[in-house]
Amino acid sequence: MYKVMIVDDEPLFRDYMRSKLDWASHGFHICCEAANGREALEEARENRPDLAFIDISMPFIDGLELTELLKQTQPDISVVFVTGHSEFDYARQAVRLGAQDYLLKPFNKVEFSTTLQRVKRTLDERSRPSFQEQIPPQKAENLGVLPFDVQETLILTLRMREMDAVHEELSRIWQVIHKMDISISSARGQSYLEAFIHLCRAYIIESELNPEEVWGTDSTLEQQRQALPSWEEALGWIAELFSRAVNYRESFRPSKSYQLFTAAKAYIQQNYSDSELTVEGVAQALYVDASYLRKVFRKEASISVVDYITYIRMKEAKEILLTRPMKLSAVAEKVGYNDPNYFSKCFKKRFGLTPSEFEQLHANKANPE
Incomplete structure (x- = not known):
């Protein structure tokens, strides 16, 4: 099982995370807890967790700074931010620092389960070649680093409501994935789809909207994603999600x-x-x-x-x-x-x-x- 560290300054929330959520069924167990960043650094040195659930707002060392410090000594650690803040700036910083995901309080058990599934896939795939390593050198220059460069481009085009540019960027990425001959049903293929869904969710949250109002429940979205038969179908589906987010946002603007x-x-x-x-x-x-x-x-x-x-x-x-x-x-x-x-x-x-x-x-x- 993978080891988890919980870092939050609220005792009741740590108790909820420890006692009310089913970690074992997803292949995880809690190895340590911390009430602030200083304690977390000590616990991480002693227990070497594979995954850290970190609150952003904490005394002494906040969650963003803690993530930077953890990554210096344990670069492979997966990080999920758990926060009450809905501002997208926090999510962007999380991506820059290497965080894999974030949950907004209060979250439900479906959201929690979905996040753990994503993290577990990443941990399971850790020993395999990275996306960048699989691309021939001449192709790697075209794609850049998926977790950041592509997100920056897509977020900017979404903000500008330029759906033609969004389609162009998605098509470029899809071409590279297609040449890598990755099955859409494989763990790696599903991880790429989840990355785009997560980015779209971040854009919706930035717009101060509820993702479920835009595209339905997370469980419904998961079922749709898993049922996609090909990358061509997936491209249209992801583009439709982005388009729906942009159109929904515009309907709420003064x-x-x-x-x-x-x-x-x-x-x-x-x-x-x-x-x-x-x-x-x-x-x-x-x-x-x-x-x-x-x-x-x-x-x-x-x-x-x-x-x-x-x-x-x-x-x-x-x-x-x-x-x-x-x-x-x-x-x-x-x-x-x-x-x-x-x-x-x-x-x-x-x-x-x-x-x-x-x-x-x-x-x-x-x-x-």
């Missing part, structure tokens, strides 16, 4: 705020090539205060206006590099950068490759030897 957000997006998309484009300029064009526009963007998309301008510029630069030959300086100027070196730096930060490397990579794909 009209004035959303209208301003939409108008600002349209203005930026029309004027991104202007190197003098600023938040103040966008706000002035729409006859609103710049600080109010910033608040609207944060509310509607959890992104700054500046980051959205950069996002649009990088998206257009990528399209140019993929479709027509052009000098780096010309590409930079066309998407609003006077300095080609700064443009190249921004592009690499966004895509992991310089514009020249990106262009060469796709040229090689189009003309294999």
Whole structure:
């Protein structure tokens, strides 16, 4: 059985986790408990748990910092955050730190069971080659690291309500999985599907909505996922979940705020090539205060206006590099950068490759030897 550590500063919750939940039927047992981060570090050193359920808000050392410290000495430990916070920023930090999942209090036994099943699959698969290791070197450059890079791209496109971009990203990932010849019914295949479901759930929670209202109960979702006969069917199913989440969110947005957000997006998309484009300029064009526009963007998309301008510029630069030959300086100027070196730096930060490397990579794909 896999060993579990419970870390929470509420004694009643630790008692609930210890006595009311069926760990053994899932292949786990509780090896230790801790009321704060300091105690957790000591218990982890002594007991070497395979899985840690960690509360985020704790005295001395919070859950995020604790996870960083645990990963330094035990990098393979699986972490699930258990928290009452619904802000997606916590979930994003959890992903960055290597957390596998999170549960929002109060959770039910179905959610608990589903999470344990996901974790157990990961622990069972630990000795097998990773997703990245299975991809040929030239393909690995295209995919990046699934748990973070892909999530960042998909979350951003979901926030922007750009379903075409979501479909494009999903199709790219599906192509790589298909070439790896992974069965959709295998544990690894199901793990990838769960990763996309988890990401969609995080987006829904970020939008302050209830996932069950968007797509039904977790048990129903599990049944649908397990019944998928092929990757082609799975692609359509995942895309539909994402589309449903976006459409459901929009139906709950205040009209004035959303209208301003939409108008600002349209203005930026029309004027991104202007190197003098600023938040103040966008706000002035729409006859609103710049600080109010910033608040609207944060509310509607959890992104700054500046980051959205950069996002649009990088998206257009990528399209140019993929479709027509052009000098780096010309590409930079066309998407609003006077300095080609700064443009190249921004592009690499966004895509992991310089514009020249990106262009060469796709040229090689189009003309294999």
